[in-house]
Amino acid sequence: LGSITRHQAIPLLGRELASDALAGQPTPALAACAALPGLAVADEQPDRDLQERLDAFVGLVPGGAAAITVHDGVTSVATSGILDDEGGPVAPETPFLLGPLGAPMTAVVVLQLVDDGRIELDERVKAYLPDAPVADGATVRHLLDWRAGIPDTYGQLIDRTLRDLRRGWSRQEQADLIDPEVVGTAGELQWSIGHETVAELLVEAVEDKDFGAVLSERIGEPLGLTSTVDIERDERLPPGTAAGWELDLGLAGDSQRELAGLQTLDGRASSVTDMATFLRALAAGELLSTVSTDVVFDESAVSFGMGFDTHEAGLGHLGDLGTRYYLSNGNLISGYSGSLAVSPETGDLVVVLTSNDDLPTWEFLHQTVSAWASEPE
Numbered sequence: 211l212g213s214i215t216r217h218q219a220i221p222l223l224g225r226e227l228a229s230d231a232l233a234g235q236p237t238p239a240l241a242a243c244a245a246l247p248g249l250a251v252a253d254e255q256p257d258r259d260l261q262e263r264l265d266a267f268v269g270l271v272p273g274g275a276a277a278i279t280v281h282d283g284v285t286s287v288a289t290s291g292i293l294d295d296e297g298g299p300v301a302p303e304t305p306f307l308l309g310p311l312g313a314p315m316t317a318v319v320v321l322q323l324v325d326d327g328r329i330e331l332d333e334r335v336k337a338y339l340p341d342a343p344v345a346d347g348a349t350v351r352h353l354l355d356w357r358a359g360i361p362d363t364y365g366q367l368i369d370r371t372l373r374d375l376r377r378g379w380s381r382q383e384q385a386d387l388i389d390p391e392v393v394g395t396a397g398e399l400q401w402s403i404g405h406e407t408v409a410e411l412l413v414e415a416v417e418d419k420d421f422g423a424v425l426s427e428r429i430g431e432p433l434g435l436t437s438t439v440d441i442e443r444d445e446r447l448p449p450g451t452a453a454g455w456e457l458d459l460g461l462a463g464d465s466q467r468e469l470a471g472l473q474t475l476d477g478r479a480s481s482v483t484d485m486a487t488f489l490r491a492l493a494a495g496e497l498l499s500t501v502s503t504d505v506v507f508d509e510s511a512v513s514f515g516m517g518f519d520t521h522e523a524g525l526g527h528l529g530d531l532g533t534r535y536y537l538s539n540g541n542l543i544s545g546y547s548g549s550l551a552v553s554p555e556t557g558d559l560v561v562v563l564t565s566n567d568d569l570p571t572w573e574f575l576h577q578t579v580s581a582w583a584s585e586p587e
Contacts, residue, residue, distance in 0.1 A: 273566030309541035314517030437481035454545020
């Protein structure tokens with residue numbers, strides 16, 4: 211490779227794998243596709259330019275990325291960049307921190323408890339959590355739609371975390387930072403990850419066990435997810451997690467793996483293959499009753515709801531990309547970014563996760579769905 215730096219060399223490895231795929235040779239990424247529940251590679255050729263586009267997307271910036279698409283029944287996977295400052299490769303099963311991308315999983319767990327008769331969707335949150343920092347009339351539905359009046363406290367949490375990056379934060383400690391005096395009105399949209407935190411505390415109260423255990427029992431184990439981990443106070447990232455690059459904070463390649471504060475704020479780690487398996491099962495109605503599935507995929511909803519963005523000007527309808535309806539979500543957290551979209555109509559989906567928060571994953575997702583929308587009927 212001559213004088214090419216390590217960061218420049220890694221994308222070339224991805225292009226070599228792409229060449230193998232186009233020549234009909236097996237690659238680790240395609241082998242991983244074949245092992246996914248319900249996501250077997252079809253006989254047709256997978257997305258020919260996914261690897262090339264992902265390599266161009268990552269470019270020469272530090273960090274790595276993984277992407278998976280399912281379109282017209284064909285599953286394609288690509289990886290690019292580096293796992294950490296040692297230069298290891300990213301794999302389809304590599305976990306990345308999710309941040310708000312974990313919200314759909316949280317919503318599904320709550321709705322499963324609704325299906326079981328353990329929770330009433332239109333009951334007040336305080337009927338289950340009397341001290342919950344929500345508006346007095348806020349219901350569980352409001353909570354999952356991010357309309358329970360919870361103000362945004364992520365800035366406060368970041369400020370406190372920066373004082374001691376190795377101190378983990380439990381869900382209850384994060385919820386305790388929400389000032390009851392500034393709680394808003396039920397029914398008004400408030401962009402606040404505190405809604406997800408309180409929803410997970412609600413599950414813990416109803417199930418009388420840690421949310422991570424409930425998530426594993428209800429979603430992880432049934433779907434065979436191998437890279438999805440819920441991170442609670444003082445735990446560390448699972449082995450093989452992509453190390454985040456947050457150059458503004460001086461976090462480069464491996465240092466974030468020791469920083470419990472940033473990890474617990476961002477809550478959950480998963481891979482593109484696990485997230486695709488989850489979205490496929492959700493769209494196929496395998497995780498919820500028909501009634502609850504319809505609640506998640508309600509095309510009449512506006513803005514954020516049930517862990518997804520459904521706003522016409524945002525990610526949900528993907529602007530002017532035709533009439534096909536997508537539910538989407540995205541994150542931008544310290545050292546990581548990611549985006550996902552799924553069509554309940556067709557099961558088409560995109561998931562892209564990166565370990566560098568300077569990479570605009572929404573643009574990659576938009577480019578992918580744009581290409582699909584331009585295909586002839």
